[in-house]
Amino acid sequence: xxxxxxxxxxxxxxxxxxxxxxxxxxxxxxxxxxxxxxxxxxxxxxxxxxxxxxxxxxxxxxxxxxxxxxxxxxxxxxxxxxxxxxxxxxxxxxxxxxxxxxxxxxxxxxxxxxxxxxxxxxxxxxxxxxxxxxxxxxxxxxxxxxxxxxxxxxxxxxxxxxxxxxxxxxxxxxxxxxxxxxxxxxxxxxxxxxxxxxxxxxxxxxxxxxxxxxxxxxxxxxxxxxxxxxxxxxxxxxxxxxxxxxxxxxxxxxxxxxxxxxxxxxxxxxxxxxxxxxxxxxxxxxxxxxxxxxxxxxxxxxxxxxxx
Amino acid sequence: xxxxxxxxxxxxxxxxxxxxxxxxxxxxxxxxxxxxxxxxxxxxxxxxxxxxxxxxxxxxxxxxxxxxxxxxxxxxxxxxxxxxxxxxxxxxxxxxxxxxxxxxxxxxxxxxxxxxxxxxxxxxxxxxxxxxxxxxxxxxxxxxxxxxxxxxxxxxxxxxxxxxxxxxxxxxxxxxxxxxxxxxxxxxxxxxxxx
Numbered sequence: 101x102x103x104x105x106x107x108x109x110x111x112x113x114x115x116x117x118x119x120x121x122x123x124x125x126x127x128x129x130x131x132x133x134x135x136x137x138x139x140x141x142x143x144x145x146x147x148x149x150x151x152x153x154x155x156x157x158x159x160x161x162x163x164x165x166x167x168x169x170x171x172x173x174x175x176x177x178x179x180x181x182x183x184x185x186x187x188x189x190x191x192x193x194x195x196x197x198x199x200x201x202x203x204x205x206x207x208x209x210x211x212x213x214x215x216x217x218x219x220x221x222x223x224x225x226x227x228x229x230x231x232x233x234x235x236x237x238x239x240x241x242x243x244x245x246x247x248x249x250x251x252x253x254x255x256x257x258x259x260x261x262x263x264x265x266x267x268x269x270x271x272x273x274x275x276x277x278x279x280x281x282x283x284x285x286x287x288x289x290x291x292x293x294x295x296x297x298x299x300x301x302x303x304x305x306x307x308x309x310x311x312x313x314x315x316x317x318x319x320x321x322x323x324x325x326x327x328x329x330x331x332x333x334x335x336x337x338x339x340x341x342x343x344x345x346x347x348x349x350x351x352x353x354x355x356x357x358x359x360x361x362x363x364x365x366x367x368x369x370x371x372x373x374x375x376x377x378x379x380x381x382x383x384x385x386x387x388x389x390x391x392x393x394x395x396x397x398x399x400x401x402x403x404x405x406x407x408x
Numbered sequence: 409x410x411x412x413x414x415x416x417x418x419x420x421x422x423x424x425x426x427x428x429x430x431x432x433x434x435x436x437x438x439x440x441x442x443x444x445x446x447x448x449x450x451x452x453x454x455x456x457x458x459x460x461x462x463x464x465x466x467x468x469x470x471x472x473x474x475x476x477x478x479x480x481x482x483x484x485x486x487x488x489x490x491x492x493x494x495x496x497x498x499x500x501x502x503x504x505x506x507x508x509x510x511x512x513x514x515x516x517x518x519x520x521x522x523x524x525x526x527x528x529x530x531x532x533x534x535x536x537x538x539x540x541x542x543x544x545x546x547x548x549x550x551x552x553x554x555x556x557x558x559x560x561x562x563x564x565x566x567x568x569x570x571x572x573x574x575x576x577x578x579x580x581x582x583x584x585x586x587x588x589x590x591x592x593x594x595x596x597x598x599x600x601x602x603x
Binding site: 118121122125126128132133134136137138139400401402404405406 | 490493494498499500501502503504505506507508509539542543544545
């Protein structure tokens with residue numbers, strides 16, 4: 101069993117499938133009267149968040165609590181970080197407090213890898229800079245498998261700002277491990293030219309969303325990060341929405357069974373219209389619910405046994 | 409043409425002894441008897457649910473239900489209770505895979521639940537099963553049926569229905585195989601040394 105979850109590439113097909121299968125069992129807990137399992141009783145999980153986040157932090161917190169772990173939430177705002185404490189000193193503090201797992205979100209790509217060298221416990225990457233967000237990829241894979249029944253052989257289009265998207269990177273890695281085919285779609289300025297070679301050789305790139313849509317099983321829309329809009333990656337928000345936004349007419353070009361995903365938070369009217377986001381094809385709310393189950397599975401598999 | 413005899417090793421390695429306690433036909437008879445006992449003790453298996461504890465408690469529970477319906481023409485709901493997350497030794501081993509818990513459609517609230525397992529040993533599995541049970545519902549009462557009771561309890565737990573009591577030494581081990589999971593029905597006792 102792996103000790104840390106830092107990247108989608110940490111998971112081979114067997115381990116990833118084990119996480120998804122475990123998550124399916126964890127999901128049954130949500131329907132019970134007592135939504136609690138004793139598996140991580142007495143273990144401490146620290147949520148170390150250097151970036152704003154609602155769903156990921158709450159999702160990890162709910163997952164840890166459902167497994168009876170103790171949860172300590174640490175956000176950079178209102179902590180010693182604002183007094184200039186370094187990541188390493190913070191890590192050593194957590195270590196001294198006996199954290200069994202540290203769930204970390206950090207604006208710097210690679211911060212969780214550094215952290216993993218400094219603490220004895222398990223480190224879970226909850227999003228680092230523009231690098232990776234592996235639990236998001238796992239919950240996306242879980243959602244696809246739940247809706248479409250399989251992952252091998254699926255064709256998934258990931259649409260939008262691939263350049264800055266940790267969700268896209270982790271998804272490309274995990275989906276290709278699990279046998280799905282990924283096509284990255286977006287304006288040329290937002291898709292790194294070497295990304296298929298760097299991540300997974302079978303990955304395709306297209307700059308034409310309309311040409312890709314009729315042949316996919318899943319279309320995953322990425323958030324256009326507002327802070328990037330001023331950086332001239334595309335001429336205007338309206339032009340972006342016209343060429344790469346998913347609206348009703350575009351959605352109807354998809355095959356009958358295809359689903360629409362979005363990792364959230366959405367910019368309605370920008371990359372996705374309200375009509376699409378609220379349609380039965382959209383799995384956006386399911387993704388949030390599945391996130392708790394998948395994170396329970398990850399925490400259980402990292403902390404449940406004696407894996408040292 | 410005769411080959412010369414192979415060189416004999418000075419003393420052959422001592423094999424651990426294997427003893428068949430129950431053969432295939434014995435297992436069937438024992439299951440039949442437990443099915444009769446359940447019918448007798450539960451007034452015809454009314455309001456009764458059988459829950460198998462994985463791995464081998466599950467096919468045993470199904471067999472008991474099948475035999476009960478043959479004997480008395482009543483259908484007893486059967487389910488699966490996975491206890492992995494309730495074990496007290498989770499941290500002593502590498503992470504264990506979680507299996508499905510599958511309760512019958514009518515649930516277990518207010519029912520008489522009969523837990524079914526293959527071997528009763530320390531009692532820790534049953535302790536975990538009782539904890540798991542209280543998280544998934546509130547049965548009126550809980551009973552325990554086991555194919556083999558080998559003694560050496562570490563907790564104050566006893567079975568209501570026992571297929572066979574096998575006196576064992578701690579160093580010995582009891583292995584149950586069933587047709588559904590292992591290809592054949594058998595109960596074997598391993599351990600000790602050949603005399």
